[in-house]
Amino acid sequence: MSHLDADVAALLALGERIAPEDLAHAESCEHCRSEVHAFQRAVVAGRAASSDTLLAPPAHVWDSIARELSFEQSPAGGADAAPAAGHHVARGSGRRLRRRPMFLALGAVAAAAVIVVGVWASGGIVPRADVVSEATLDGFPEWQGANGEAALERVDGHTQVVVRLDASVPDDGYREVWLLTADASDLVSLGILEGEDGVFPVPDDVDLDAFTVVDISxxxxxxxxxxxxxSIVRGSLSSS
Structure with a gap:
């Protein structure tokens, strides 16, 4: 028994119209139904990955998909163009002309779903951060030329401090980020700063109305x- 061409099964999975005899075969053939269902799962995964709950992936993600699939955008109406909605697919060699772009289109959908979900899980795509307050970090006299910036952000119900330090520091030892009260009578360590930039979660029990000063030592x-x-730099957070 002959089965549906893969590109016809792909069109059916996308909701396109196909030849009546092909549709009848798909409804009666278990093998072809399984192939159509496999394509449908890829389509559903791709559409779910484009939900508004996720931010749009960076351009390099889509570039990676294109490179992996050797995808090239064909001129509108060319032989490699995907058929428009409602287009009747005839039997014969004409379908073979569309095989490569159809597989690439479905492959791109499946790959996009995998990559987007993977990037989300690895932290490449994150919830939008709301800036609560910001600070300019001024250098202490012993650290001439040192400066920096800090921001208190709220992300997904939690708070974090984002810092940037521009300073010539010795190779030995390490830099540590702190939150201080305005009178410096109490302080909380947020962690070690590696390099010039860092993001530090703020413990939930820290009173941010009291700890309003960012210090890097x-x-x-x-x-x-x-x-x-x-202390290398220090600055007070104020509402942005």
Missing amino acids: QESADGDPGHSGD
């Missing part, structure tokens, strides 16, 4: 978890 590997007293 130079620390030595002496085992003391307290502040070294050697």
Whole structure:
């Protein structure tokens, strides 16, 4: 028994009209029904991945899909163009002309679903952050030329501090990010800054009405978890 061409099964999965005899065969042949259902799952996954709950992936994600599938956009109306909705597909060699773009289109849908979900799971695509307050970080006299920026953000019901430090610092030791009260009578460590930029979750029990100052210090590997007293930059957060 002959089966449906794969491109015809793909068109049926996309909701396109196909020849009546092909449709009748698809309804009676278990093998072809399974193939159509496989294409339908790819379509559903792709459409779900384009939901408004996700941010649009960066351009390089789609570029990667195109490179992986060797996808090239054909001129409108060319031999490789996908058929328009409602187009009747005839039997014969004309279908074979559309085989490559149809497989690429469905392949792109499936690949997009996998890549978008993968990027979401790995943190490449994240919920939108709302900036609550910002601070300009000024250098201390001992650190001439040092400066930086900080922002308090709310993301998905949680808060985080984003910092950037521009300073010439020694190779030994490490930099640590802190939240201080306005009078510097109390402080909370947010973590170690590696490089010039960092994102630091704020513990839920920290009172952000009281801890309004961002400080980045130079620390030595002496085992003391307290502040070294050697601040590089510091600044007060204010509503943006």
